[in-house]
Structures are given as C-alpha cells and as structure tokens.
Amino acid sequence: LTQFYTDLSEAFGLFDRVGDNKVAYNQVADIMRALGQNPTNKDVKKILGDPSAEDMANKRIDFDAFIPMLKTVDAIQKGTYDDYVEGLRVFDKEGNGTVMGAELRIVLSTLGEKMSEPEVDALMQGQEDENGSVNYESKCLHVTYHLT
DSSP: OHHHHHHHHHHHHTTOSSSSSEEEGGGHHHHHHHTTOOOOHHHHHHHTTSOOHHHHHHOEEEHHHHHHHHHHHHHSOOOOHHHHHHHHHTTOSSSSSEEEHHHHHHHHHHSSSOOOHHHHHHHHTTTOOTTSEEEHHHHHHHHHHHHO
16 A cells, blocks of 8 residues: 555656646546546546635645545546447437447537547547448447446
C-alpha cells in the first residue's frame, strides 16, 4: 500500500508545474485519467464543488485533498456492456446491430463528453467494415473489455 501511495504521489507531482506540491483544478481530470480512471468532466467539476471557469484555472489542490477525490471517482458506477449496446442501438436504423461509422464519428465528437478528432480517429481505427458500418455489439464488447 505504501508503494502504491508513493506511485500516486509521484504521478500527481508530474502535473505540478509551479513546484508548490499542488495542481490546478483544471488538471485534476487529466491526473485521474493518467491514473487509470475515466471520469467525465461533469463528475470532476461536481467533486471539486462546481467551481467557476476562473477557479478551474487558478485554484490549486494538494495531494492529500486529491486522494479522496480519486476514491470518489473510483466508486462511480461504470457503464456496462449492456449500457453501451443500448446507447448505440438508438443509432441502428436497420435494426441489424450496426451503425454507420460516419454517424458514430459525429455522435462521438458532438454529444455528451465530446471527443476530439484524434481521439475519435484512434477509437474508430479498423472498426468499420467494407460498407462503412460498425458492428457495435461486438465492438462494445471489445471496448468495455479494455475499459475495465
């Protein structure tokens, strides 16, 4: 446990750009992701107490304040395979377990936690068949396996 705590502290320290053993609020989500969590920006803002944009850029927290936040994020219910399939089924116009890759790209980059174009490209690489469709049922199994 001590080594684990040390590793967390070192990872946290990599984001300290000032040298005061603290990080800006707007870095908290990135640190959590670097440590293997996948919080939404909304979750992180809620955990931080819904700070203003100015506070996100200017307020700083230390490692001891960060650890309970990391534990909170770790306890948040993660989406299951069935959750992902159900969410994608909305875009399955044919009812055959596939969605058009182009439509999925638009959804990923414009709805909810918007992904950047490079993130979408990385996720979609090799996922489309010769017709430009993605079999979301088998792909969700692959994605959720890697997220858990």
